[in-house]
Amino acid sequence: MAIAPIEEAKLSYILFEWVEFLVRWLHVVAGIAWIGSSFYFIALDLSLLNRKSIPKEAHGEAWQVHGGGFYQIVKYLVAPEKLPSQLTWFKWEAYATWISGFLLLILVYYISADLYMIEIEKFDISNLEAISISLIGIILGWVLYNYICKKTVNKNNIMLSIFILLVFTFFSWLYFQVFSHRGAYMQIGSMLGTIMVANVLMIIIPGQKKVVQSLLKNKKPDSIHGITAKQRSLHNNYLTLPVIFIMISNHYPTIYATDYSWIIISLIIIVGALIRQFFNIKHSGKKPPYFLWVPVFMIILVSVYLSDIGKPNLTSKDESSNLIIMKIPKDLLLASEEIIVSKCSMCHAKEPLWENMQHSPKLVNLENVNDLIKNIEGVYSQAVISYAMPPGNVTVLENSERKTLNDLYKIVKKL
Ligand code: HEC
Numbered sequence: 001m002a003i004a005p006i007e008e009a010k011l012s013y014i015l016f017e018w019v020e021f022l023v024r025w026l027h028v029v030a031g032i033a034w035i036g037s038s039f040y041f042i043a044l045d046l047s048l049l050n051r052k053s054i055p056k057e058a059h060g061e062a063w064q065v066h067g068g069g070f071y072q073i074v075k076y077l078v079a080p081e082k083l084p085s086q087l088t089w090f091k092w093e094a095y096a097t098w099i100s101g102f103l104l105l106i107l108v109y110y111i112s113a114d115l116y117m118i119e120i121e122k123f124d125i126s127n128l129e130a131i132s133i134s135l136i137g138i139i140l141g142w143v144l145y146n147y148i149c150k151k152t153v154n155k156n157n158i159m160l161s162i163f164i165l166l167v168f169t170f171f172s173w174l175y176f177q178v179f180s181h182r183g184a185y186m187q188i189g190s191m192l193g194t195i196m197v198a199n200v201l202m203i204i205i206p207g208q209k210k211v212v213q214s215l216l217k218n219k220k221p222d223s224i225h226g227i228t229a230k231q232r233s234l235h236n237n238y239l240t241l242p243v244i245f246i247m248i249s250n251h252y253p254t255i256y257a258t259d260y261s262w263i264i265i266s267l268i269i270i271v272g273a274l275i276r277q278f279f280n281i282k283h284s285g286k287k288p289p290y291f292l293w294v295p296v297f298m299i300i301l302v303s304v305y306l307s308d309i310g311k312p313n314l315t316s317k318d319e320s321s322n323l324i325i326m327k328i329p330k331d332l333l334l335a336s337e338e339i340i341v342s343k344c345s346m347c348h349a350k351e352p353l354w355e356n357m358q359h360s361p362k363l364v365n366l367e368n369v370n371d372l373i374k375n376i377e378g379v380y381s382q383a384v385i386s387y388a389m390p391p392g393n394v395t396v397l398e399n400s401e402r403k404t405l406n407d408l409y410k411i412v413k414k415l
Helices: 011-047 092-110 127-151 157-178 181-216 223-251 261-283 290-309 322-326 330-343 369-374 376-384 399-414
Strands: 058-066 069-076
Touching: 011 058, 011 092, 011 223, 011 261, 092 127, 092 181, 127 157, 127 181, 127 223, 157 181, 157 223, 157 261, 181 223, 181 261, 223 261, 261 290, 322 369, 330 369, 330 399, 369 376, 376 399
Parallel strands: none
Antiparallel strands: 058 069
16 A cells, blocks of 8 residues: 655654654664673683683783683783783773763753643743753762762762762752653753763773773882772662663653652662672672572562552543643644544553453553643654654554644644
């Protein structure tokens, strides 16, 4: 079947989607490279053995097999006999992840701050104000974290971690009071991600550079660089899983958009750290601490419970979209309502008629004009500008009907 182009599906919109998607692609790939190499080095470090055969100033050795060849890796903590002329640094993965992530933050969140960050019922601010509050938080998060770490570098790491977790729980709560649920989630993700990259850029790499310079001059490097780098690497190690969790959660409203989603962030930070702990111990060759999966499972159950009790109270009434609805031509409104009722609502309803469907997919209800206006952006991207919905066009949504939804979208956008 030839697919007729949707009238006025603007090239600029399609181009924008492409740009956003390409940046997302880069972000995911850079993130995989970064996290992959960091997971690799942690596991490698933990598997090192101090064999007799290795050079006397070496710290440990590992043998690995991969891709048809054998690798013998030797780790030095102090100056090896001769420093090689060529050293591979691992830093661009982290930087590329941050740069593409920040671009994505601009493309998705800052450009559409009114949609994804601001919730006027919580805090009625302009886009520019929302963006400023976000940027200040990202910078402040790092400054505060860095200050706490510097003050406590030789102290108890567990107390430090608990303290940092409490500080971030406070930030999550704060941003949930200021931003929309989705905006607050991405804000915390951006703050944590920035801390991880800044740890690499401002602490770990400069420290390593100083160590290399001392070694080149045949001097004994200051041990503080090693200690700080180790502390920050440890934090990055434990933050990896929670940050990825937050980054991919934005298509799961039951996780990010309930009253207690800010607590869920902190719980997931604990879960992520416990899972990392399990694998760290396992990779070091010790008996894996299987009992750690008990608290992991229990905390996830608590999170599910929090999602449930934090969901909107459906018995309370709201009038928000009524004003908009009154300004839309009646015939267009009726035609659009008929389309969603006949082509979408068998799935997108509180009690879907679609076989085996327990609730509306992605919690998008499309049962009446109110629902339609609330979800107009989603309807536009899923059913007007693309053929994503209905899935496989099961309910045979005609192009003329997509055009009607397009007309509605344009009018709503103008209001
Ligand atoms: C046969 C069932 C079915 C029908 C009919 C259907 N949808 Fe969906 N819809 C789904 C499913 C399943 C998902 C979740 C897709 C996913 O997981 O990415 C979804 C997701 C969505 C989303 C959210 C997308 C996101 O990722 O945020 C929107 C918006 C949407 N549908 C709009 C529509 C519109 C508009 C129609 C009617 C023109 C429609 N759907 C008809 C099953 C359906």
